[in-house]
Amino acid sequence: MPNATIRDVAREAQVSVASVSRALNGHERVRPELRARVQAVAARLGYVPHAGARSLSLARTSVIGVVLPDLHGEFYSELLRGMDREGAAHKLALLLTVLQDGRGLNTLAALRGQVDGLVVMAPQLGAAELRAQLPAGLPAVFLNCVPELTGAALRVDNAAGAAAMVDHLVAGGACAIAHVAGPVGNVDAEERRYGAIVAAERAGVALTVIEGDFTEASGVAAGAQVARGAVRADALFAGNDAMAIGALVALKRHGIAVPAQVRVAGFDDIPLARLVTPALTTMQVDIAALGARAVQLLARRITAPAEGLVQVGPAEAEAIVPRLVVRDTTTETDRERQS
Amino acid sequence: MPNATIRDVAREAQVSVASVSRALNGHERVRPELRARVQAVAARLGYVPHAGARSLSLARTSVIGVVLPDLHGEFYSELLRGMDREGAAHKLALLLTVLQDGRGLNTLAALRGQVDGLVVMAPQLGAAELRAQLPAGLPAVFLNCVPELTGAALRVDNAAGAAAMVDHLVAGGACAIAHVAGPVGNVDAEERRYGAIVAAERAGVALTVIEGDFTEASGVAAGAQVARGAVRADALFAGNDAMAIGALVALKRHGIAVPAQVRVAGFDDIPLARLVTPALTTMQVDIAALGARAVQLLARRITAPAEGLVQVGPAEAEAIVPRLVVRDTTTETDRERQS
DNA sequence: ATGTTACGTGTAAACGGTTACATCAACGAC
DNA sequence: GTCGTTGATGTAACCGTTTACACGTAACAT
Missing domain, CATH: 3.40.50.2300 (Response regulator)
Incomplete structure (x- = not known):
């Protein structure tokens, strides 16, 4: 069996699964000695939490979808670079999807169960088309899209x-x-x-x-x-x-x-x-900055409900003026x- | 509640969850009429299966990790372009990770629970370093790495x-x-x-x-x-x-x-x-082709155990000769x- | 009529985490 | 000595799917 589960760790460390979970996730109420023991066992077994199981429990995936038009040229590598940098800062991974001509329609819907939010760049799509395809109720940030969309929009002026x-x-x-x-x-x-x-x-x-x-x-x-x-x-x-x-x-x-x-x-x-x-x-x-900003906005929208602080109304638009x-x-x- | 679950669909369509699952996943033994009804209800409710739950059940994620060095220039967009194209053909999504200087070490390990396989490009890392960081037992394809690694290797000659x-x-x-x-x-x-x-x-x-x-x-x-x-x-x-x-x-x-x-x-x-x-x-x-080939190889390695046909020994190396x-x-x- | 078969459908047990709640020990206050 | 109180730990329910197995029904052979 290649992958150790939390139960394996629990058995090996002679504690319950709950304690393992708490120990590894940095909970307060854990005796330091126990935490150390659990960490040692986890390291020894090469334990890595199963992302799927976790997302099932936590109702979040720590992954954001990045939807881009047909990739060409250095523009996209810069954009991804910026997004990755900011994503790493928020512990968010990037799931890449290229919106090619035919496909992407269903692909886009399928993203719903898989990500916590979306950064969408689709200069060639109209608002109606886009809205129709987008999973409702998923935080999204739009890059250079037609302006009438709900959700945060970020554009180059x-x-x-x-x-x-x-x-x-x-x-x-x-x-x-x-x-x-x-x-x-x-x-x-x-x-x-x-x-x-x-x-x-x-x-x-x-x-x-x-x-x-x-x-x-x-x-x-x-x-x-x-x-x-x-x-x-x-x-x-x-x-x-x-x-x-x-x-x-x-x-x-x-x-x-x-x-x-x-x-x-x-x-x-x-x-x-x-x-x-x-x-x-x-x-x-500054394309990398544009990408980073998009992810930052998205990250805020994702965590906003939890904090209950930030306004997530439909009208959050921002323009970056080129130099x-x-x-x-x-x-x-x-x-x-x-x- | 934003997201409908399989149980919602089952209740609405007056069938069991098992039937819903079978109907939507194209199983054989389902009455066409029932299948149609289930599909209709699913569409109406905007049901999308929860990827995490699915990966828990199926023990696969349909996501592959792409590990790249600090992205710069059109080389990477071409590579990603090719990978995405091939990935889409295999119904595999791309999870992007940039191996920046300090981080990436733990990031890389964390990928394990999240992906079915890895395409790793790390020309600056040695075999030992790389092997130490890579999750064991995860199918991997290496692009332009030092040659002594186990796993499939793809290089430019x-x-x-x-x-x-x-x-x-x-x-x-x-x-x-x-x-x-x-x-x-x-x-x-x-x-x-x-x-x-x-x-x-x-x-x-x-x-x-x-x-x-x-x-x-x-x-x-x-x-x-x-x-x-x-x-x-x-x-x-x-x-x-x-x-x-x-x-x-x-x-x-x-x-x-x-x-x-x-x-x-x-x-x-x-x-x-x-x-x-x-x-x-x-x-x-042909960078896009290189990326596509890498994903193709990885896809084969991922499905190989299931088919029990393709050889997945350590010595699968391929060189692409530039023109x-x-x-x-x-x-x-x-x-x-x-x- | 009864046994066999085949097929469609439902029930329930995984999968691997998190976490509310229960439990338990230790301790101080009375 | 009893009774909270507190903090550390265990138990078990739950998240949403898939699927082995059980079950009911109908067609058919006997």
Whole structure:
């Protein structure tokens, strides 16, 4: 038999199961000597409490579900990194679920019996769809979802970020901006598009939207349009860094100087942004912190009923404003001139 | 009460709990009509089986633990992506644990009661350390660990990959190779170093090792050494792409032409490798496939005892040979000449 | 009619923890 | 010497499932 149970420990230590439980869980009313004996036996037998049994008794699992859209790129590893860090602090493990196209619907419901709460990131799903699939009565925190959901919501203030970027471009002398937008239906993409349009209007500069889909390839296409003059612009602001980098490649290929002729900016500050030449100006989101904050909020919601203190009403929303990171694609630097 | 139990369903459907269980779990001996009625009631009540109770009864959790080193970069999202895909196919959920410096020791033991098996990736840990911490008797698959562990091992054949790269460089005319090695103690790094040294000897070309630590910064330093002539080389082979890219930056900064004066190669084929200019020649590992394969192997080990068919001896090792991807840093292309 | 078989369904015993409650010993107060 | 009181420990019920076994019924062979 591979796994020792609490009864094995009890027998071996010549005490009752109750005492073993108390001794190992740090209860008060246990003689220190007995506690030591129990701990010694437990260690010797390699006893580890059965998580299932425990969750049955305690009515909690100490596991939180993390629901993410199709994982790609370093964004998710950063997010998970932050979540894991915070989860460890609360003694919560992370159960990962990827919401791929077809599946995930039932998968999501099945999570109910398995976790104490959920962190859900699903920019491509509508509120109705999401609500329909989500287990009711399970604490949840939403990341960058459509805002009308009950439950705590945590979002990146995409509109504000996009506006800040447009302002930066305008301040640098841009008169005509091309915005390479992300896919329709993606909340992030739409908020950025909206923020850019509003800011451009307010600043009185022209803004043309080129449709993209967050892939580098669509950025290349957009860059080519600007290079060929199909879209007249002296600044190109892409809805994410991947597209901005694609645009950079296209512009370079067409012999357009960046930033001298066209300034380029992205969004997200992926590690790569720093490394391309010229280095990409972008909006930075501290993704790990975002993940950590989500878990923190969730942890609070999970323990709240017990403490009876924290308000867990439906209206707990928070926005993280991204930070402008100015690099070489919007300012002429020494390195740029020399190359 | 938020959650319906099997008894609620039984009462509501006017049958016994046993029938409910059988009806919902697709047992044979259930009248179709009764099955339908039970399913209807279960759906109406939003019944979801309690995972803990189930795991108690069945003695399995349908969860596998994934233990990874401190997450950084797209490598991990790709790996998780592959694991999740394969896990979903086997109806296994992924419980994520990051092995950070201090913690993880006890965390790892605590996993025992919680999962059916483990995928462990810990290039920085020795066999003894690892074995001491791992729950005994739990199926496990190791990714790029020191090879002497019991349990299935899956590794990237780093030595073969490094040798292939050296051969490629030599075939292209290199006479003196500088190898920027990764940190001492890291298995991947050491295997690559070893493979490079052996291949260079066999090919009869000089090879100088420059110590690095897998960071871009150490690549920059190494590139500078070659540029200044402190290390004489006409080809620079870095132990990973991050360092290769750092070296590229340094060489460019010193006005050294790549690949005309110095050829550069990396290892891993991170997405970024394709995007730098000139595009980086590197060894590609299909990371998602690696993750998927690991889960597949683990799933087999978990179900093996039940089937009594598959051999689960200690000696199940598999190596994935990376593929050489030739890009611009080792061959002069049109684009390179024009720039 | 009766025995056999097959099948559908119910009863109850696990599974491994936690914990309310009972018990018991030791002690001090009267 | 008796009676609380207190603190440490044991007993047993419960958490929600699964499933071996028991049971009742109907079809069929005898």
